[in-house]
Amino acid sequence: MAVSVKPEDTAAILDRLAEVFEQQKDHLNNLDTKIGDGDHGLSMARGFGAAARHVREKFPDTIAAMLMEGGMQFNEAAGSTIGILMFSAMREAGKAAGEKTEVTLYDLASMLEAAVQGIMKRGKAQVGQKTILDSLHPALHVLQAGLASRADERKLLADVIQAAADGAEATRDLKPEAGRARWFSERSVGQIDPGAVSGHLIIKTVVEYLLAR
Amino acid sequence: MKTFYNEAESYVDEMLEGIVAAHADQLAFAAGEKRAIMRADAPVKDKVAIVTGGGSGHLPVFMGYVGKGLIDGAAIGNVFASPSMNQMLILTRTVHAGKGVLYLYGNYGGDVMNFDMAAEMAEEEEIQIKTVLVADDVASAPTGKETDRRGVAGLFYAYKVAGACADGGADLMTVADTTQQALEQVRSIGVAITPCEVPGAGKPSFTLKEDEMEIGMGIHGEAGIQRGPRRSADEVTAGMMKLLLEDLPHSGGDTVSILVNSLGATPLEELYIIYRKAEQILKENKLGVYRPYVGRYATSMEMAGFSITLFRLNDRFKKYLDHPVWTPFVREGTH
Numbered sequence: 001m002a003v004s005v006k007p008e009d010t011a012a013i014l015d016r017l018a019e020v021f022e023q024q025k026d027h028l029n030n031l032d033t034k035i036g037d038g039d040h041g042l043s044m045a046r047g048f049g050a051a052a053r054h055v056r057e058k059f060p061d062t063i064a065a066m067l068m069e070g071g072m073q074f075n076e077a078a079g080s081t082i083g084i085l086m087f088s089a090m091r092e093a094g095k096a097a098g099e100k101t102e103v104t105l106y107d108l109a110s111m112l113e114a115a116v117q118g119i120m121k122r123g124k125a126q127v128g129q130k131t132i133l134d135s136l137h138p139a140l141h142v143l144q145a146g147l148a149s150r151a152d153e154r155k156l157l158a159d160v161i162q163a164a165a166d167g168a169e170a171t172r173d174l175k176p177e178a179g180r181a182r183w184f185s186e187r188s189v190g191q192i193d194p195g196a197v198s199g200h201l202i203i204k205t206v207v208e209y210l211l212a213r
Numbered sequence: 214m215k216t217f218y219n220e221a222e223s224y225v226d227e228m229l230e231g232i233v234a235a236h237a238d239q240l241a242f243a244a245g246e247k248r249a250i251m252r253a254d255a256p257v258k259d260k261v262a263i264v265t266g267g268g269s270g271h272l273p274v275f276m277g278y279v280g281k282g283l284i285d286g287a288a289i290g291n292v293f294a295s296p297s298m299n300q301m302l303i304l305t306r307t308v309h310a311g312k313g314v315l316y317l318y319g320n321y322g323g324d325v326m327n328f329d330m331a332a333e334m335a336e337e338e339e340i341q342i343k344t345v346l347v348a349d350d351v352a353s354a355p356t357g358k359e360t361d362r363r364g365v366a367g368l369f370y371a372y373k374v375a376g377a378c379a380d381g382g383a384d385l386m387t388v389a390d391t392t393q394q395a396l397e398q399v400r401s402i403g404v405a406i407t408p409c410e411v412p413g414a415g416k417p418s419f420t421l422k423e424d425e426m427e428i429g430m431g432i433h434g435e436a437g438i439q440r441g442p443r444r445s446a447d448e449v450t451a452g453m454m455k456l457l458l459e460d461l462p463h464s465g466g467d468t469v470s471i472l473v474n475s476l477g478a479t480p481l482e483e484l485y486i487i488y489r490k491a492e493q494i495l496k497e498n499k500l501g502v503y504r505p506y507v508g509r510y511a512t513s514m515e516m517a518g519f520s521i522t523l524f525r526l527n528d529r530f531k532k533y534l535d536h537p538v539w540t541p542f543v544r545e546g547t548h
Contacts, residue, residue, distance in 0.1 A: 029414060037293050037433050038414045072299060079268075080294035081323035084330060087298065122326050 003105040003153065003210050010066045011055045013209050018052040020205050021045040021198075031194040035176070040194040043078040047086055050077030062101060067094030082195065085119050085132065092118030105210075109147055112140045130174040130188065135199030138167035157207045164203035168196040214410045214417070214515070221413030225269045225291055232276050236541040239280050248296050249304035250276050251286035256310035261379040261388045262286070264304055265318045265372070266328070268293040270409070271432060274368055274511045277542025283376040284317070292411045292514075293418075293433045295323030301331035305340060313341035313385030317375055317392060319364025320348040343389035347371045349401040349522065351460045352429025352438045363431050366474045366511040366522045367399040370534075377536030395533075398525040400461045402453045405430040405476060405518035406443060428453065432476065432513040446483065450490040450521070457523050458498060465499035470524040470534060472506040478517035481508065491521055504534045 005013075021028075021044040028041030051070035060066050071090030075083040096114035097103055103111070116136050120126065127137045142163040146156035171193035218224050226247055233240050233250065243249040256262060265275050266288030275287035285308040290296035305314050314335070316328050325346070332342040348360060349367030374395040378388045406426045408417035418434040421427060426449070429437025444452075463469070473488045475481070484507050495502055503526055511520070524530070537546025 033414070033416065033418065037411060037418045038416070039291070039294060039411055042413060043291075043294065075297040075327075076299055077297075078294070079290035079297050079300075079323070079327070081326060083295070084298055084323065084326040088326075088330070122330065123322070 003108065005063065005103045005108065005210070007059075007061065007063055007066060007101060009209070010063045011052075011059065013206055014048065014052040014055050014066070014070060016209055017202065017205050018045070018048040020201055021048045024201060028194050028197060031192060031197060034191045035188040036194070039080075040082065040198070043080050043082050044198050047074035047078035047083055050074060051090075062097070062099060063103060064094040064097045064099065067091070067097065081123070082132075082198075085123055088118040088122040089115035105143075105153065106147060109140070109143050112136070112143065116140055128174060130171050130176040130193045130196070132193075132195035132199040134171050134174065134193065135164040135167040135196040135203065139164040139199075139203045154211065157211055161200075161204050161207050164200040168192060168200040171196045216410075216412070216515075218412060224412040225289065228269065229276070229289060232541065239539075239541055240276065243286055243304045243307040246300055246303045248289045248300045249286060249307070250279055250289065251304060251308050252280055255285050255308040257285060257308075258310055259312065259382065260285075260310055261312045261383065261385045262305075262308040262310055262314045263372070263375050263379055263388075264288070264301070264308060264314055264316055265368070266290070266296050266301055266304075267318055267321065267324050268295060268433075270411070270514045271512055273509065273542035278369070278372045278540055280538065280540030282380060282536055282538030282545075283372045283540050283543070290323075295321065295327045298327045298330040298334070301328055302334050305331060305335045305342070306338070309340050313343065315375060315379070315385060315388050315392070316342060316344040317371055318347065319368055320346040320360075320362060321364070341385055343385050345371070345375075345389050345392045345396065347396060347399075349396065349399045350403070350429075350431065351400050351456055352402050353431060353435070356460055363435065365401045365403060365432055366472055366520050367396065367401050367524075369472060369506070369510045370399050370470070370522065370524045371396055373536070373538070374530060374533045376538065377533035380536065391529075395524070395530055398461070398530070399522060400457050401472075401520050401522040402428070402456050403430060403432070403437075403476060403518060403520035404428045404449055404453065405434075405437075405513075405516055407478065407515075407517040408434060409477065409514040409516040426518075428456075430518070432511065432516075434513070434516075446486045447490045450487050451494060453521050454491055454494045457521060458494075461523055461525060463498075463500065463525055466501075468501035468503045468526045468531070469495065470504045470506070470526060471495065471502060472510060472520075472522040472524075473508075474506075474510045474520045474522065475508065475512065476516040476518040476520065477509070477512040478515050479519050484508065484519060487519060487521070503531060 025041035032040035075087035288296035347364030348362035354361035
């Protein structure tokens with residue numbers, strides 16, 4: 001298989017993300033209630049719902065425009081910390097895609113790297129602080145290493161999902177040091193970070209779309 | 214939870230429509246943006262504009278303070294969630310009168326990230342922005358880590374000072390510096406006894422046992438510093454005043470303003486019982502009281518509990534507190 005993503009795939013992936021987060025909304029809210037104020041699932045579902053709707057209606061002609069405009073809609077609908085972080089991530093990923101109308105797995109790695117850096121800059125956060133970065137960053141790392149060693153794409157993509165899942169699971173042992181979650185730090189010990197779970201869901205949804213093609 | 218609203222999804226929009234309809238002579242949506250409320254007469258000529266914002270669920274924070282003598286506009290998010298960068302940017306453009314815009318809001322991650330990005334975008338459009346964060350909650354971080362603290366009812370004093378200073382014709386830098394200096398003299402602490410429920414969440418954001426209270430709990434249910442058995446009003450007030458006075462530098466003969474604030478469900482009757490004790494303690498510490506405030510100033514929907522805020526005054530800050538204001542929720546003096 002040779003991965004390629006075009007604008008119509010980008011729209012389809014956003015649709016899929018909107019569906020996945022609508023399904024997972026209550027589950028994510030429940031996780032968030034344990035360590036936060038219980039609205040994380042709602043924010044993610046609203047955000048991707050608005051992004052997907054906008055992209056379907058306006059159908060911007062490049063992947064970059066889809067991500068940047070979709071990100072703005074995500075922020076508009078979800079507000080909050082996750083809203084601005086997802087906007088920053090989608091905007092930076094969009095910029096990394098540039099004017100391309102078709103991107104490869106190498107481009108996707110650059111886009112994910114830009115997204116991770118966008119979240120770090122805007123959120124003033126690092127890996128290991130019990131945030132969405134803790135699932136996105138391991139996935140990026142595995143993807144970059146696999147591409148460098150020319151690993152089999154199908155196997156590599158499965159490993160990327162696993163890295164994100166493992167990263168999310170490992171947040172149970174972390175103490176929150178960024179964002180509002182740090183105010184709930186005692187309650188947070190032993191609990192998985194809902195943002196990291198969302199990071200895993202995003203990686204899984206995108207990669208499964210690629211694998212299904 | 215027994216409540217009166219239609220749908221969780223429309224909770225905030227319908228609340229804002231109601232506020233603008235009820236106060237149509239004073240408030241308006243900025244450039245048609247349904248999450249940005251401004252003074253109906255904005256932009257106000259020759260005045261630094263003051264913009265605030267944050268999540269819903271804290272009335273009269275934020276819309277209740279939009280008006281003459283206080284702030285020019287507020288961007289409003291979903292319940293307990295920051296508004297978006299773009300909503301802030303639209304509001305900024307609309308209220309800007311050419312003298313720059315002060316972003317004045319509570320220190321919460323989502324709000325900071327969105328406002329910072331809005332500030333970057335506004336500056337690209339040649340609108341000068343200064344940011345002052347309200348971080349008055351002593352329970353949210355220890356002495357020495359003041360900039361990590363959350364912003365709570367001290368917002369009210371921040372708006373009073375910034376609003377009066379801007380009305381006096383000061384430039385952006387002066388309004389920002391003056392407000393920052395005032396905030397260095399402001400401290401708050403809260404206590405909660407029952408939780409609130411974010412519409413659509415289906416359950417309260419935290420639980421406390423019938424006989425429990427939590428001192429220092431934040432206005433979104435953030436963990437406080439001490440969870441324990443409920444005590445009498447006088448004992449709780451004394452404990453909270455002790456924490457405030459330990460943190461706020463002061464000496465005998467100083468004057469403070471005090472704000473006893475309901476988090477939502479706690480009635481005025483109880484607030485006055487608390488005020489009585491708090492004032493006794495101030496007097497025992499040889500502190501004069503100037504312009505006390507008792508009421509609902511910064512809430513957490515139907516949460517039961519209260520907060521106490523102290524603002525150590527000098528002559529200039531006294532004058533700013535005397536400055537008349539005329540907004541939907543606060544009317545002092547004549548305009």
